[in-house]
Amino acid sequence: MSHLKKLESLLYRLITAPSGVAEGLAAERTLRAGGLDDIVLGDERLSAEARVDIYANMYFYRLLDALKQDFPATLAVLGDDNFHNLVTGYLLEHPPTEPSLYYCGRHLAAYLRDHPLREGAPFVADLAAVERAVVEVFHGPDAAALEPDSLRAIAPADWPALRLRLQPSAQILALDWRVSELLRAVEEHRDWTPAERGSHKILVWRRGTRVLYRELDQAEAEALAAVSRGATFAEICEVVAADGDEQDPVAAMNRMLARWLTDGLLVRG
Amino acid sequence: MLKRRDFPMLGYGVGLRRQHYSHVLETRPRVDWFEVISENFMVAGGRALEVLEGVRASYPIAMHGVSLSIGSTDPLNRDYLRQLRSLARRFEPAWISDHLCWTGVGGRNLHDLIPLPYTDEALRHVVARIREVQDILERPLLIENVSSYMAFTESTMTEWEFISTIADEADCGILLDLNNIFVSAFNHRFDANEYIDAVPVERVVQYHLAGHSDHGTHLLDTHDHPICDEVWALYERAARRFGAVSAMVEWDDNIPEFAELARIADRARTSFDTATHTANRESSKKTGKPALPADHRA
Numbered sequence: 205m206s207h208l209k210k211l212e213s214l215l216y217r218l219i220t221a222p223s224g225v226a227e228g229l230a231a232e233r234t235l236r237a238g239g240l241d242d243i244v245l246g247d248e249r250l251s252a253e254a255r256v257d258i259y260a261n262m263y264f265y266r267l268l269d270a271l272k273q274d275f276p277a278t279l280a281v282l283g284d285d286n287f288h289n290l291v292t293g294y295l296l297e298h299p300p301t302e303p304s305l306y307y308c309g310r311h312l313a314a315y316l317r318d319h320p321l322r323e324g325a326p327f328v329a330d331l332a333a334v335e336r337a338v339v340e341v342f343h344g345p346d347a348a349a350l351e352p353d354s355l356r357a358i359a360p361a362d363w364p365a366l367r368l369r370l371q372p373s374a375q376i377l378a379l380d381w382r383v384s385e386l387l388r389a390v391e392e393h394r395d396w397t398p399a400e401r402g403s404h405k406i407l408v409w410r411r412g413t414r415v416l417y418r419e420l421d422q423a424e425a426e427a428l429a430a431v432s433r434g435a436t437f438a439e440i441c442e443v444v445a446a447d448g449d450e451q452d453p454v455a456a457m458n459r460m461l462a463r464w465l466t467d468g469l470l471v472r473g
Numbered sequence: 474m475l476k477r478r479d480f481p482m483l484g485y486g487v488g489l490r491r492q493h494y495s496h497v498l499e500t501r502p503r504v505d506w507f508e509v510i511s512e513n514f515m516v517a518g519g520r521a522l523e524v525l526e527g528v529r530a531s532y533p534i535a536m537h538g539v540s541l542s543i544g545s546t547d548p549l550n551r552d553y554l555r556q557l558r559s560l561a562r563r564f565e566p567a568w569i570s571d572h573l574c575w576t577g578v579g580g581r582n583l584h585d586l587i588p589l590p591y592t593d594e595a596l597r598h599v600v601a602r603i604r605e606v607q608d609i610l611e612r613p614l615l616i617e618n619v620s621s622y623m624a625f626t627e628s629t630m631t632e633w634e635f636i637s638t639i640a641d642e643a644d645c646g647i648l649l650d651l652n653n654i655f656v657s658a659f660n661h662r663f664d665a666n667e668y669i670d671a672v673p674v675e676r677v678v679q680y681h682l683a684g685h686s687d688h689g690t691h692l693l694d695t696h697d698h699p700i701c702d703e704v705w706a707l708y709e710r711a712a713r714r715f716g717a718v719s720a721m722v723e724w725d726d727n728i729p730e731f732a733e734l735a736r737i738a739d740r741a742r743t744s745f746d747t748a749t750h751t752a753n754r755e756s757s758k759k760t761g762k763p764a765l766p767a768d769h770r771a
Contacts, residue, residue, distance in 0.1 A: 208594050209546035211625075212578040212587075219583060245624045245661075249690040255623035258691070263583050270584075300582040303540030303553045304512045308584075346518035373518065413520035 211243070218256050222296055225257045267295060270305045274339050275312060277383075277390040278332045281325050281398075290321060306343060309336055327381030327399035334383055334417060337375045337408040342415050344373025349411070349468035355461075364438035368431050368464075369471050374409035376420070376428055384419055411468040423447040424460055431470075475613050475644050480678050481567050483533050483719040485738040490724070493731045494520075498527045504735050508721045511538040511569070515556045525564060534566050535679065535721075537648075541571035543602050543616065544589040545578055554609045561610065567719075568678060570615035570648040573599070573636055590625035591635040596642075603643035615678050616640065617648035620656040620685070620694030632657065633671040640676045647672060649715075650681035651707045652700065652723075656692040665703075669710050677715045682708060682741060683723040697726035700737065708741065709748035716749070 205213075214232070218240075221228025229240060236242050244252035268291050272279050279287045298311040313333035322328055349371070358366060381399040384406055389396035405425040408417040420428065423444055430440045444460070445453035464470050484505030489497065496502065507528055514521050528534065540553065561569055574586040589595045607614050618636055630638075640647050649672060658665035684698030700722075711718070720741045722734050 206546060206594070206598075208590070208592075208598060209578065211590065212546055212575055215587060216578050216581060216583065219585075219587075220581075241626075243626060245626055247662075250622075252623070254690075258622040258693075259583075259585060259587060262585050266584055300577075300584060301580055302582060303542075303550060303576075304515060305584055306512075306516065343516035343519045343521065346522070410519065413523055 214243070215256065215259075219260045219263050220295070220299060221260065222292055225253050225260050228260075229253065264292070264295070267291065267300065267305075267308055271309050271312065274309045275332055275335045277335055277387045277396075278312075278316075278328060280390045280396065281328055281331060281386070282321060286321055290316070290319065293319075306339070309339065312336065325398065327383050327386070327401075330379040330381040331383040331386060331399065333377055333379070334387055334406060334408065337377055338415050338417065341373045341375060341408050341410050342413075344371075344410065347372050347471040350465065350470040350472055352465045354472075355465070364436060366437040367434055368437065368440070369434075370428065370431055371409055371469055371471055374407065374469060376425065376432070377406050377408065379404060379406055382419070384417055387417070407469075409467065409469055416467070421449075423449060423456060427457070427460055474675075475646055476675050477646070477678050477715075477718070479613075480646070480719075481533070482717050483535070483567055485742045486532075486535075486719065486721040487731075487734040487738050488537075488721065488723050488725070489525075489528060489534075490728055492728050493734075494524045496731050498524065501531050502731055502735055504532070504738055506533040506535065506567070506719070506721075508535045508537050508723075509566075511536045511557055511560060511571075512540055514560055514564075515553075529564050534564060535719075536561060536564070536566040536569045537617075538569065538571040539586070540576055540582065540584075541606065542576040542582075543571060543573065543606065544575035544587075544595065544599050546575075546598070547578055547580065549602060549605060549609075551609070554606060558610050561612070568615055568646065569610060569612060570617055570646075570679065572619050573616045573639065574619045586619040588619060588621035588623060588625075589635075591628035591630045591632060592625075593629065596630075596635060596639060599639050600643045603639065603645050607643070607645065613645055615646040615648040617650050617681065618653050618657070619650075620653040620660075620692075622660055622691055622693075624661050631663065631668075631671075633668045637671060637673050637676075640673065645676075646678040647676045648679045648681060649677050649711065649718075650683070650723075651711060652681065652683040652685055652704050653694060655701070655704050655707060656685050656694050659692045665707055666710060669707060669714060674715055677711075677718055680708065680711065680718055680720040680741075681723045682720060682737070695726060696723050705740075705744060709744055712745045712748040717745070720745070 218225045218228040240252040244255055246252035271291055294312060294315050297315060300308045313329050313336050316322060316329040316332050380403055382402045383399040386396045386399045405420045406417055407420050426443050427440050430443045441457050444457050486506035486508055487504055489507040489509045514525050572586045574588055577583050603614055636647060654665045654668050682700050683696045684700050685692045686695045686698055722737045724734060
């Protein structure tokens, strides 16, 4: 290992030490007798350790700020202190590896699934999952939405074999807690109430540059899953017809299609 | 060899920040150019890229990165460089810049600008990497001096010797951040004027102007305060030494109204005119020749 790599590796360990540079230094076995003073210049204003500590603080608080921005509802539910502690542990398990801060929160929802903080707020992992999806959809790939006129031009005989395609940035999440109202309340700066238990699917998508989300009923969730699989229109209709709750599958399919077009959810296949 | 005249003189710009996206797109304010943070636009799609399309249609831009990690001992991140090249091909910036520092090691990212020791080893390492980056990006790179809070006992040269030698040997440009010079000069007790006076004139392609916060024992490069008088004085000194150089106002926290940033960019223009006219007048008094106009808007 080159000398420069040793230096960078040491500084990395000290800057990311969870309880600060002093504790990080105590764990270092290879430092010479002079310790950090042999490496970093200190003076009467700031010791070598205090200087590295500046970077350690900036590391943590920059990431904490980024995660607060990406997970405002998770923050609102957990409160500042719990969120701070959550991030401390999260960064130990999932230190950033990518060049952009955009990626720093991608494991937070999964990390929360086994976290003790869920005892007080069992819905918080689902909430974080939706907040993360909002971030990903916001930056997801662009595609021009399908115009209703272009569907009207399709000959009736061609409809059964027609393949629809969802916006490439759209996500469908399976959740155990109904968190969308809580998230909307936080976004609109209203008082929020804890989410209630209930398995369902939620659609997160982008219309233009605006990210939207809504809960899906069983029939629509299955129809959209079929669209995502690349099913033909005839196959999607069969999925809707197979749903026992739909009295009139044709009318249901028409309603869904109209809404998907209004939502800008479909793109050219 | 890279020369500043190979780059356009963009004038006096500001950093494009999210808070001002709508204002810029809707009003097309009078400002010469924008610097954009490259990583903010290295995404698949969405509003950021739509905004940049709109901005680029009306203004020149430069792309400024924070994650190149040119001083890291990790291998260069080729995926990152390919994305950066792709973004540059799409938006045609006047140039691409990043910092003379490292931001991570061992596959981990600190998301901070960590200084290097000023040694021959670090110098050789960085020079080789800049050359490789310039080949991949198919264009010259500007490297920026960072604010730093620690310096290394093993350093064998000054920061200005380090950056100047790297720029010469890698044949790259320099983005001179005058606030960073001021901050580091305070934190490490060197003479900021000496720094300005030592950097090779032809390599300085851009300035950053920014504010910092004073923590008593040290200054922090927070980009959340107005530019202090001492940094303006450094700018005027730089203007006299380097001549016409594109300048940009960097403000990242407690961001004021756009009009305030545009006013500061205008102050940079006026300060350049004042500094260089004064210098020309003094020069003409000595030589008896007429003063040259400060033609920096070409």
